[in-house]
Amino acid sequence: MLYLDNAATTRRKPASVYAAMLKYQLWGGGNAGRGTNKLSVGGVRAVIDAQEAAAELFGVKDECNIAFTQNATYALNMAILGTVNKKDHICVSAMDHNSVLRPAALHGRFSVAAADFTGFVSPLDFRRKITNKTKLVVCTHISNVCGTKQPVEEIARAAHNAGAIFLLDASQSAGAEDIDMDAIGADIIACPGHKGLMGPMGTGLLCIKNPEKLRAVIVGGTGSESESIYQPESMPDKFHSGTLNTPAIAGLRAGIEFILREGAKNIGEYEKLLADKFRDNLLNMGVTVYGKADCGITAFNVDGIESAECAALLGDDIIVRAGYHCAPLAHKALGTDNGGAVRVSFGYFNTRRDVSRITDAVYEITKKI
């Protein structure tokens, strides 16, 4: 099987990730923070270890300011709905995923900054659409549809000039780019644990610069301040309601430590190398390719074939993603809103041979039409 859907989730993980999960469940397995027994305390230690690894990766000074979530969608919802009050305005980008667009639409008061046909978001349009009512500005770091990297530092500056908070959706860049929260100017970073960070499914995280400014929208048992009916303000309990997925968090820590050892930038450059080769091959075959391809993602269409049909023709053994990739406005910007596109996303465990295999498979399809 040829797995080329790493933008959805990285299927193969470093061996240390499986080992860490098994070790936690077999030899620990306590409910983190629920009591003072050694298994529960061991759970807290596992969470702190993972916080420390994530803090190092994102340049976060205080590891307490990392909170774990089920995925990027939960992290983004918590960040968006926990920041804005009823009358506040949100500014998002046309390249954002539905996990940003839908919470913004749910809130109701929002504007969308435009992107051009390469999927590049306009900082100028952000500046135009940010008003004195804007409390939150959100932008994806790298498009999950076409791999275009966004000018997020400039967008963060525009947000701060208006006194707004900048939330970075690092779903496609975490683990493939060197990300320093302060250098980018992000007040909050949301990302999944199960994509580039190589953790298991059911993991995501938030880096929160000023946790006192973010309301908890999911509240409940934290194992701390249990005598009170009010949510604790202390971190990370404020955002850790209910039983944590501690075995998966232990796995995520191992994934992040793998990234720290290999270097996120090296990983991203290797994935881009594969994507660049594939893109050249597609262009040589006359296939239409979209976006700037700043990472391991390549979006394309073979003329005369719907993206879903193309993915089906690639067969059961080649795993890609066709359609709209939960980013309807991105497809509008790229001009692919009538049928979507085929997305091939290379990961760190793909090889040059995989590029040849997918190239040959697409070539066979072009010959059929």
Ligand SMILES: Cc1ncc(COP(=O)(O)O)c(C=O)c1O
């Ligand atoms: C840019 C972007 N944001 C958010 C998400 C949502 O991630 P999750 O599936 O972990 O909720 C994705 C997933 O593909 C994504 O690509």
